[in-house]
Amino acid sequence: MIQLAVENLGLHFGGVTALRGITLDVNQGEILAIIGPNGAGKTSLLNCVSGLYRPSEGRLSFDGQDITHLPPYKRARLGIARTFQNIELFRGMTVLDNLMLGRHVHLQSSLLIGGIYFGFAQKEEIEHRRAVEDIIDFLEIEKIRKRVVGTLPYGYQKRVELGRALAWEPRILLLDEPMAGMNIEEKEDMARFILDINEEREVTVVLIEHDMGVVMDISDRVAVLDFGQKIGEGTPDEVRANPQVIRAYLGEANGVGLASFGGSK
Amino acid sequence: MIECGVFKRTYEEDMAFRHTALARWRIYLLLLAVVVFPFVASEYYVGIANLIGIAIIGALGLNILTGFTGQISVGQGAFLGVGAYTSAILAIRLGLPFWLALPGAGLVTALVGSVFGIPSLRLKGLYLVIATLAGQVIIEWTIGHWVDLTGGSQGMTNIPSPAIGPLTFASRTSYYYLTYAIVLAATVFASNLFRSKVGRAFVAVRDRDIAAEAMGVHLFRYKILAFAVSSFYVGVAGSLWAHYLNMISPEHFTVGVSIEYLAMIIIGGLGTVSGSIFGAIFMTLLPVILRELTGPLSAMLPITQVFNALREGIFGIVIIVFLIYEPHGLAKIWRNIKDYFRLWPFSY
Ligand SMILES: Nc1ncnc2c1ncn2[C@@H]1O[C@H](COP(=O)(O)OP(=O)(O)O)[C@@H](O)[C@H]1O
Ligand SMILES: [Mg+2]
Numbered sequence: 184m185i186q187l188a189v190e191n192l193g194l195h196f197g198g199v200t201a202l203r204g205i206t207l208d209v210n211q212g213e214i215l216a217i218i219g220p221n222g223a224g225k226t227s228l229l230n231c232v233s234g235l236y237r238p239s240e241g242r243l244s245f246d247g248q249d250i251t252h253l254p255p256y257k258r259a260r261l262g263i264a265r266t267f268q269n270i271e272l273f274r275g276m277t278v279l280d281n282l283m284l285g286r287h288v289h290l291q292s293s294l295l296i297g298g299i300y301f302g303f304a305q306k307e308e309i310e311h312r313r314a315v316e317d318i319i320d321f322l323e324i325e326k327i328r329k330r331v332v333g334t335l336p337y338g339y340q341k342r343v344e345l346g347r348a349l350a351w352e353p354r355i356l357l358l359d360e361p362m363a364g365m366n367i368e369e370k371e372d373m374a375r376f377i378l379d380i381n382e383e384r385e386v387t388v389v390l391i392e393h394d395m396g397v398v399m400d401i402s403d404r405v406a407v408l409d410f411g412q413k414i415g416e417g418t419p420d421e422v423r424a425n426p427q428v429i430r431a432y433l434g435e436a437n438g439v440g441l442a443s444f445g446g447s448k
Numbered sequence: 449m450i451e452c453g454v455f456k457r458t459y460e461e462d463m464a465f466r467h468t469a470l471a472r473w474r475i476y477l478l479l480l481a482v483v484v485f486p487f488v489a490s491e492y493y494v495g496i497a498n499l500i501g502i503a504i505i506g507a508l509g510l511n512i513l514t515g516f517t518g519q520i521s522v523g524q525g526a527f528l529g530v531g532a533y534t535s536a537i538l539a540i541r542l543g544l545p546f547w548l549a550l551p552g553a554g555l556v557t558a559l560v561g562s563v564f565g566i567p568s569l570r571l572k573g574l575y576l577v578i579a580t581l582a583g584q585v586i587i588e589w590t591i592g593h594w595v596d597l598t599g600g601s602q603g604m605t606n607i608p609s610p611a612i613g614p615l616t617f618a619s620r621t622s623y624y625y626l627t628y629a630i631v632l633a634a635t636v637f638a639s640n641l642f643r644s645k646v647g648r649a650f651v652a653v654r655d656r657d658i659a660a661e662a663m664g665v666h667l668f669r670y671k672i673l674a675f676a677v678s679s680f681y682v683g684v685a686g687s688l689w690a691h692y693l694n695m696i697s698p699e700h701f702t703v704g705v706s707i708e709y710l711a712m713i714i715i716g717g718l719g720t721v722s723g724s725i726f727g728a729i730f731m732t733l734l735p736v737i738l739r740e741l742t743g744p745l746s747a748m749l750p751i752t753q754v755f756n757a758l759r760e761g762i763f764g765i766v767i768i769v770f771l772i773y774e775p776h777g778l779a780k781i782w783r784n785i786k787d788y789f790r791l792w793p794f795s796y
Contacts, residue, residue, distance in 0.1 A: 233662050259664030273655035275719065276648070284652050288664035290645040294673060297644030298637040304644045305463075312459045351663065 186211040186387055187232065187355060192241035194227055194411075201227040202411045205241070209355070214381050214388040216398045218422075219408035220431070225391045226268055228408070229357045232389075233265050234258045245355075260288050264353030266344045268360045268391075274333035278324060278343050281332055282315040283308075285350030315350055322346050322376060338369045345376060355387040356380065362394060370394065374401050399423070407431070463643070482628055486621045494620045496736060501627035502688045503728035505634050507712045508721065509681025512638060514710070515718035516647065517674035518654030519568050523561075523580040524709040526587035527679050529701030531557045531686025533591060533598055536607045536696060541597075546610035546617075546691055553687035554680040560587070561679025568671045584703050592698045603697025607690050623692055630688065634681060639721050641677075650674050651719070711763045715770050717779030726778035731763075 187209040194202040202224045209215050217225050230236040232243060234255035243251045245261055253261075264285075273281050290311060292304040319328055322342050327335060332343060341361060348356055358377070362370045374397055381388050392398050398405060399419040407415035407428050415428040422428055486494050510524050535553035538544045544552065564583035571579050591598050598604065609618040610626060617623050641647035649670050652660040661667050690696050708731060716727020774780055 235658060235662060254666075255661045256664050256666045259662060265662060267659065271656050271659035273652045273659070275655050276651055280648055280651070284648050284660070284665075285663060287645065287649060287652075292645045294641070294646045294677065297646045298641045300640035300644060304640070308463060308644060309459050312463065316459075347663070 184211045185209070186246060187389075188242075188244045189228070189232070190242040190244075192228070192231060192243070193239045194224070194231060194236060195239045200411050202231070202238070205408075205411075205413050207406055207413060207416070209387060209389060210404075211387055212381070212385060213403040214377070214390060214401055216402035216405045217389065217391045217408060218393070218395070218398055218405060223408040224411040225408055226359055227411075229265060229359055229389070229391065232258075233263055233357060259351070262352070262354030263357070264348040264351040264355070265357035266341075266348050266359055266361060268363070270337075270340045270344055272332045272340055272344055272347070275331065277331055278319075278328045278335075278346075279312075279315065281343055281347050282318060282350045283311065285347040286311050286314065286352075288351065314352075318346050318349050321349075321379070338365055341365070341369075341373070342376075345373075349380065349384075353386055355389065358388065358390045358392075360391050360393065362392060362397060370397060377401060486624050491620050494624050496732065498620060498624055498627050498692060500729055500732045501624070501631045502685050502692065503709075503712065503732050504631050504725050505688065506682050506685035506709060507716065507724035507728045508634055508638050509678045509685065510709050511713045511716075511718065511720075511724040512641075512650070512681065513674050513678035515713050515720070515723070516642065516654060517650040517671065517678075519565070519671060519674060520573065520577050520710075521580040521675075521678075522577055522703060522706045522710065523564060523583040523587070524682060525701045525703055525705030526584040526591075527557055527561055527682040528686040528689065528705060529591050529696075529698070530560050530587060530679075531683030532690035532696045532701070533604070533686075534683065535687035536604045536690045537597060539608055539691070540604065540606070546608065546687075547612075549691075550684060550687045554683040557683025557686065558676040558680040561675045561682070562672050565672050565675025568675070569668050581703070584706060588698060588701065588703075591701065599697075601698060603695060604690075605695040607694045607696065609694065610691055617691075627688055627692075630684065634684070635721060635725070638681075638724075642721070646670070646673065654719070708763060711767050713777075714767050715777055717777030720777075720779040722782065723777050723779035726782065730778060734766075 185208045189205055189207040189209075192202055192205040193200070205224075205228060207228075217228065219225055227236060231238045234250075234253060234257075238251070241251075242249065245258070245263065248261070250258055250261070273284060276284070290307060292307055296302075297304045319325055322345065324339065324342055324346065327339060327343075332340060335343065345358070345361060348358075361377070362373050365373065377388060377390065378401055380386050390398075390402065402419060404417065405415075405419055405422040406413060407422060407425070409431040414431055415422050415425040417425070485497060489497070506524065506528060509527075510521065513519050513521055531553040534556040535546075535549040538549040538552050539546060564580065567579040568576055592601055594600075609616050609623075611617065617626050642651070649660065649665045650673075652663070652665060653667060653670055653674075657667055660670075686701075689700070712727035712731045713724060714727070715730055716725065717723020770777060
């Protein structure tokens with residue numbers, strides 16, 4: 184079943200074309216990887232889906248509902264959650280508060296009720312704190328729950344950002360390079376978390392990642408972008424054999440070459 | 449008893465207002481001190497305490513907007529004016545009792561603040577400073593020129609003291625208890641706000657507005673809401689000021705006042721409730737202490753006059769010193785002291 188449909192999406196910044204004619208379906212419950220060289224338009228595509236960028240043409244729909252013109256905060260309410268390539272955590276807040284903010288769309292307390300606190304708001308905070316603690320356990324970040332996020336090492340910040348997106352109880356999770364800058368061990372942890380999230384929580388995952396080994400290992404399908412266009416799509420094996428994809432990657436000089444296509448499979 | 453780290457068994461305990469017995473006792477002691485103060489202090493100091501209380505409410509308001517939500521405003525002075533004048537007009541022209549004029553002033557100021565907050569959707573940082581400065585100038589000008597309503601540069605006099613039946617709050621001591629009851633309510637409300645949904649969203653808007661929006665925070669609504677709550681506090685402070693001095697005039701609400709309040713929250717601690725309190729105390733006492741210290745000297749040297757002339761300059765220097773050496777303000781220094789003594793004598 185198609186959950187997210189991207190139809191003929193185009194995005195321009197002045198003279199720069201970031202995306203052109205992108206059509207892509209994301210099926211409910213799958214892990215879809217988006218790969219492509221730097222500047223291919225992967226982040227721009229996620230930004231269009233979560234509403235931070237307005238596409239110049241084309242259409243987006245989620246669960247059959249047209250969301251092309253929906254503002255970001257309303258898309259969040261539909262269950263579209265994401266992380267960012269350059270971590271966008273609330274740096275002055277604790278890990279707990281970041282995760283609690285992830286539940287913003289589920290909380291009810293108004294300004295007055297919150298200010299009075301005792302009664303409804305307190306009950307609500309405790310109830311949602313439980314949900315957040317589950318995620319803290321799951322991501323194994325118990326020890327840092329009271330730490331201010333800005334002071335944490337990079338790997339933990341990535342994990343907290345994933346936690347914040349999970350706290351949302353999303354239907355689809357958009358991950359922009361969740362493993363960038365991590366060592367092998369951290370990458371393995373992250374891959375395990377993503378698989379668990381997908382299987383146990385039944386969350387659709389769209390994943391941008393450069394590490395081909397990881398991509399080939401965990402994704403059900405792969406879409407390839409180059410210069411703002413989709414040049415290939417299919418199962419990892421199909422994509423690996425796609426001549427156009429091979430050409431694009433051979434033309435690339437930055438090391439994300441064909442060699443890493445063999446990956447750790 | 450020595451506390452050796454803090455452990456909690458339930459989320460209720462973990463989320464309690466003050467975690468340790470020591471902290472609870474500190475609160476009780478503080479409350480007791482506030483209640484007892486007028487019995488041990490002279491009228492003069494009770495009067496200063498009243499000014500501090502009013503400043504605390506105003507600083508809490510500004511801190512909610514600037515410290516917690518990250519929207520810098522230099523319209524504080526004008527918003528205090530809106531509160532003070534609204535309250536005075538409601539009390540004198542419409543004959544409303546203080547008990548209606550005070551919330552009325554809060555609500556009207558909240559409305560005015562929200563309107564002047566609209567540019568915040570598009571403007572950030574310095575640009576927002578300029579926009580709120582424009583708000584300050586417009587409001588100041590209106591207060592000065594709408595003579596029929598505000599008395600123009602003459603200001604308004606004979607603003608009635610609050611009263612319940614025959615009981616009036618005209619003396620400094622009675623006004624003290626009234627003020628600090630409101631300070632208590634304002635402090636508790638603000639503290640609660642920031643451990644629940646709306647307050648957390650304010651801080652998220654400050655830290656990363658894009659991420660907040662992607663996570664379901666309606667930026668426009670929350671920014672306007674921050675302006676509204678903040679201005680409500682400031683309006684209440686303005687009202688308390690008007691009914692305390694019984695007279696107001698435009699020079700009480702200039703951009704200089706806005707700067708003083710910004711200094712208050714920066715020195716006290718941006719984005720903390722206790723910082724607003726420390727800052728209000730510090731900034732109100734600073735001139736008083738300078739005056740006392742220089743009292744004997746001022747017969748020979750014109751230090752007090754010089755201070756008044758240099759007031760803004762001195763505040764500016766103090767702000768810069770704090771920004772460089774303790775950007776988290778007095779609240780952070782206080783936290784360090786507490787942490788030191790929590791584990792005392794094993795603190796190292
Ligand atoms: N906000 C923006 N303003 C101008 N150009 C942008 C903006 N965002 C992305 N681009 C351009 O769009 C293209 C795709 O960028 P991006 O989506 O970040 O690529 P990727 O994530 O695949 O590395 C690049 O040429 C980039 O310069
Ligand atoms: Mg990118």
